[in-house]
Amino acid sequence: MNIVVTGGAGFIGSHLVDALLARGDSVVVFDDLSTGTPENLASALASGRCELRVQDVSQGIDCDIRVQEVYHLASPASPPAYLAHPLETLAVGSEGTRHALELARRDGANFLLASTSEVYGDPVEHPQRESYWGNVNPVGPRSVYDEAKRFAEALTTAYRCTHQLPVAIVRIFNTFGPRLAEGDGRVVSNFICQSLRGEPLTVYGTGEQTRSLCYVSDLVRGLQLACATAFGEPINLGNPNEMTVLDIATLILGATGSASEIVHQPLPQDDPTRRRPDIERAATVLGWSPAIDVATGIEMTVTHFAKQLGLR
Ligand code: UDP
Numbered sequence: 001m002n003i004v005v006t007g008g009a010g011f012i013g014s015h016l017v018d019a020l021l022a023r024g025d026s027v028v029v030f031d032d033l034s035t036g037t038p039e040n041l042a043s044a045l046a047s048g049r050c051e052l053r054v055q056d057v058s059q060g061i062d063c064d065i066r067v068q069e070v071y072h073l074a075s076p077a078s079p080p081a082y083l084a085h086p087l088e089t090l091a092v093g094s095e096g097t098r099h100a101l102e103l104a105r106r107d108g109a110n111f112l113l114a115s116t117s118e119v120y121g122d123p124v125e126h127p128q129r130e131s132y133w134g135n136v137n138p139v140g141p142r143s144v145y146d147e148a149k150r151f152a153e154a155l156t157t158a159y160r161c162t163h164q165l166p167v168a169i170v171r172i173f174n175t176f177g178p179r180l181a182e183g184d185g186r187v188v189s190n191f192i193c194q195s196l197r198g199e200p201l202t203v204y205g206t207g208e209q210t211r212s213l214c215y216v217s218d219l220v221r222g223l224q225l226a227c228a229t230a231f232g233e234p235i236n237l238g239n240p241n242e243m244t245v246l247d248i249a250t251l252i253l254g255a256t257g258s259a260s261e262i263v264h265q266p267l268p269q270d271d272p273t274r275r276r277p278d279i280e281r282a283a284t285v286l287g288w289s290p291a292i293d294v295a296t297g298i299e300m301t302v303t304h305f306a307k308q309l310g311l312r
Pocket of ligand 1 (some may be wrong): 079185186191203211245267268
């Protein structure tokens with residue numbers, strides 16, 4: 001197949017591109033390189049079946065080849081990244097999504113929207129099922145991401161209903177693995193880099209807040225299944241193994257053999273207190289469940305960062 005991946009130079013996008021190439025597809029990546037890097041695509045570009053077009057998809061998508069699948073992942077995704085670029089985040093979630101949907105409509109391609117567990121905000125229902133409408137502060141700092149993705153879900157649904165476009169909406173829960181950017185600010189990359197450098201681990205708030213961490217190869221397998229299936233309704237993708245942030249710190253200290261201490265810093269505004277996906281729909285509709293346990297995934301990620309930081 002010929003496939004478009006917006007945001008394909010990013011963390012999840014580049015792993016998706018590698019998986020699509022491995023199954024024999026050709027891929028055109030549209031990415032403005034605001035948070036992604038060409039280095040993430042080094043092996044993909046060397047394959048001769050991947051092309052990188054540096055373009056901001058909120059301005060348009062100039063795609064001259066006919067495509068069978070469109071994966072729309074383009075967006076700043078880590079809290080520091082989207083908080084630093086509020087208007088761009090809203091633009092790519094709205095106009096960027098519309099351009100990606102129009103491309104899929106032009107070619108009758110299957111369309112996948114990379115949505116997020118952030119649509120649930122600070123959830124009152126736990127674990128989160130897809131039927132839960134969420135608890136989002138529409139004018140809080142995170143709203144630029146949360147509401148952009150909620151709008152993107154609404155727009156995708158409108159294209160499904162109005163134009164009968166085959167669509168998949170996946171709500172991605174916290175994902176980690178190699179190619180998380182070092183300065184990205186997310187919990188796993190921060191704690192691993194801090195541990196490896198012998199710096200204190202910065203736990204925000206008490207560290208009692210929870211997240212559920214999914215290894216990137218599991219997530220990418222789910223994206224491929226979801227796009228092929230085009231179920232229409234949202235599907236959670238994540239690993240339901242819920243941990244507190246302090247548990248994550250302890251796990252990473254153990255995996256790195258680090259003697260770093262833990263320091264507490266202020267909790268960011270509207271930081272969700274807990275998060276765990278209900279993945280029954282993914283299991284039923286896609287036959288998907290995560291296969292890599294968190295400890296194994298953390299070990300592989302530590303190996304990656306140790307090499308990147310030139311420490312091992
Ligand atoms: N966090 C932390 N220390 C860090 C980075 C993050 O304690 O150095 C916390 C953050 O407050 C949140 C959780 O870890 O409760 C996950 O944060 P992340 O930015 O990875 O993703 P989020 O789930 O908030 O989008």
